[in-house]
Amino acid sequence: MPATPLPDPTSAPAPEVAPIVIEAGGRRYAVHTATAALACCGVESAAAMHLSGEAAGAQPVDGHVLVVSGTVTTRMAPVVERMYAALPEPRHVLSFGVCSNAGGPYWDAYSVLPGVGALIPVDVYVPGCPPRPEALLDGLRQLAEQVAGAAGGSGAGA
Numbered sequence: 540m541p542a543t544p545l546p547d548p549t550s551a552p553a554p555e556v557a558p559i560v561i562e563a564g565g566r567r568y569a570v571h572t573a574t575a576a577l578a579c580c581g582v583e584s585a586a587a588m589h590l591s592g593e594a595a596g597a598q599p600v601d602g603h604v605l606v607v608s609g610t611v612t613t614r615m616a617p618v619v620e621r622m623y624a625a626l627p628e629p630r631h632v633l634s635f636g637v638c639s640n641a642g643g644p645y646w647d648a649y650s651v652l653p654g655v656g657a658l659i660p661v662d663v664y665v666p667g668c669p670p671r672p673e674a675l676l677d678g679l680r681q682l683a684e685q686v687a688g689a690a691g692g693s694g695a696g697a
């Protein structure tokens with residue numbers, strides 16, 4: 540039986556994402572996920588998002604965050620790039636887990652990037668394999684502190 544060809548991620552449109560709004564550090568972020576097919580960390584970040592946030596709808600937010608969680612392969616890299624390009628401004632990237640941070644256990648595989656930072660700018664790196672779901676909130680608080688610091692304000696609250 541002939542193999543069924545897989546869809547080509549290098550030419551497919553960026554996947555539609557339904558962002559979740561999460562409040563952290565005194566800011567409200569629309570959190571978009573790039574977990575599609577990337578790997579196990581996606582389960583943890585998805586759990587964190589759905590425990591911590593609410594559907595975005597048309598609510599005003601302070602920024603948009605792309606959460607990249609899991610192994611970024613060369614095959615999926617164009618999808619992650621397109622998701623980043625489609626993110627509204629102001630936009631940020633949070634890398635969730637050692638695979639996304641630096642390749643993780645697969646760092647020397649021919650098909651794995653040495654971290655999503657090789658592809659798009661990353662604002663916050665969350666360590667762990669996998670990080671606990673709560674670590675996503677901590678990462679968003681870090682991001683809020685960075686943004687407040689860059690603006691010269693003290694907008695980062697609890």
Ligand code: SF4
Nearest residue numbers: 579580636638668669
């Ligand atoms: S960091 Fe660990 S848990 Fe996360 S995707 Fe990689 S191997 Fe899986």
